[in-house]
Amino acid sequence: MQFGIFTVGDVTTDPTTGKTPTEHERIKATVAIAKKAEEVGLDVFATGEHHNPPFAAPANPTVLLSHIAAATERITLSTSTTLITTNDPVRLAEDYAYLQHLADGRMDLMLGRGNTGPVYPWFGRDIRQGVELAVENYALLRKLWDEDVVSWQGKFRTPLQGFTSTPRPLDGVAPFVWHGSIRTPEIAEQAAYYGDGFFHNNIFWPISHTKQMVALYRRRFEHYGHGTADQAIVGLGGQVFMAKNSQDAKNQFRPYFNNAPVYGHGPSMEDFAEQTPLTVGSPQEVIDRYAAMREHVGDYQRQLFLIDHAGLPLKTVLEQLDMLGEDVVPVLRKEMAAGRPAHVPDAPTHASRVAAAGGHKDSTVYADADDVTGASPTAQ
C-alpha cells in the first residue's frame, strides 16, 4: 500500500493573513513540499497539470517531476492528472519516457480529461469530444510505448508513418498508467480494458459514489481477464487537516475551508466532512477514517492526500506532512496490511514491472543513419 500527497498547485490567498503567494513562491513551495514528503517517509508525490491562473502547477508535469527526481532518492513521482485530451500523445510518450530514464523508473502517471472547458480550445480541442479524445489518444500513447515503430491514423492528429517515439521506455517497460475519473464510467471501463490502475479522486464526493465507480472498474477488470476483481489496482484521494487536539484542528482549518476554491461558501465544514473524505481533527481521527476506506472499496493500492491547497502557508503544510509521516501513515500501513489477502497485489512499480517482463534490457532503437551525424555504429 502506497501513501502520498497530490497537489493541484492553486495560488490562493491565505484568508487568515490576506497574503497571496507569488507564482515563484508557490512553485518553490511545491518543490519543498515534495522533498518533505520523501523526508517524512511518504511513497508518492503527484502534481496536477494546469494552463490557467489561479494555478502554478506545471503545464507539463515532467518539468517539475524531473527537477524533483534530481532532488530526491526514493519517492515515486506521479501526476494528478496529465491531460490525455489536450496533449499530443506523441509528446506525452516522449516526455514521460524521458522522465522515466531521468528518474530511473521512479515514476508513473495518472491520465485525466480535464474539466475546464476553455482549456480545450487553447489546444485546438473541443470538450464535447472529451471521452473520444481520451480513447483515441491513449490508444496511440500505448502503441508508441509498446511498439518501436508505429504507423497510425486517427481522427485527432496527423497520421504517423514508421514513427519511433524516443527515448524508448526504460528497460522496454512503459510507465504504469492510472486513469483518473470522478463520474465517467467510460474511463473506469478504459482502465479495466487495459488492466491499468483506476484512481477515484473522491475528495469532493460521497463514498457511496466512489464505491460504485470502483466496483464498476473492478468488475470490468476481471471481465477483461487481468485478474480477479479484488486484484484490480485502485487509488483514492483524500483530504485531511490535523492538530494534536481535534478542536484546534477545526478552529485552524475553518477559515481555509470557508474560503476554499470549489466548496467554499457552501456547506458547513462539518457537513462536508461527513459527506466526503475530508477529515479535520486529531491524527487518530484521520487514522480511523482512512483505515475504514477499504470497507467501501476493497483493499486498495494507493492513497493520496491533498494537504496544500486553499491558501495554507508552506510552514503549515510542512507541519501537516510531519504529522502525516510520523503519526498517521505508519499506523495506517499496519492497519491496511492486517487482513489483506496475499493475492491482492501492491501498486506496480518499475522494478515489479521489469521483473514481470523478464528483467532489465536495453530498449534503445538504434537508427541506421541520420543526415547530421552520419551512419550509426550498429549499421556498419
Place this chain on the structure above:
Amino acid sequence: MSHIIALTAGLSQPSSTRILTDAMATASQNELEGLGDLDVHIEVIELRDYAHDIVDNMLTGFASSRLEELKTKVIAADGLIATTPVFSQSFSGLFKSFLDVLDQKSLINKPLYLGATAGTARHSLALEYAIRPVFAYFRAATVPTAVFAASEDWGDTAGVSGDLESRVARGAKEFATLILGNNLTTTKAIDELETPDFETLLRQGGIEF
C-alpha cells in the same frame, strides 16, 4: 397504484403556493380514484426544506444524502405536481435551482401538472411562457391545463377562465387520465454507471484493436 410527488417552491409558511399544491393534490387523488385507481399515494414536499442542500449541490457538484433521496423519489414517481410562486415574471430561483441540479433525464415522458401563484393576475402567463418551456426541455408530459392563482382567485368564484376550483379539477382530470393511460417509456431510475463496453468505444472511434 400511483405514486405522485407534489413539489412546491413556496417560501412563506403557510404559503398560498402550498395551499394551491394541496388543492391540486387532492383533486388529482379524487380523479385517479374516480378512474378506478384506489391505491394513490401523494406526497407533498416543500423545496424550502431543501434550500441549503440545493445550493450546496450547485456549489459542490454532489447532492447531500437527503437531497439525493428526494431526487430518487421524483425520478421514481408516476406523476409530478410542481408549483412555484411567480417572482420577477418567472419561477422562483429555488424552483429553478432544483431543476438545475436534477439530471435532465429525470422527467422524460413523466406526467406533469403545473401550478403557480402570484400577487396579481398580470403574471398569469408566466406559466405558459416561462415555466412550461423548461419542462419541454426535460421532455416531461406536461398536461394542457396549468393552474394559475392570483390573490383575487382565493376569494373569487368566477374569474376570467372560470373559478380556481374548476380549473384545478380540469387540470387534475387531464393529469389522472395521462397517468393511467401512460404507455410511453417514462424515466423511473437513472443508471449513472451505464457505459458501452470498451471495444464498442474503440470501434466508434475507428481505432483498431
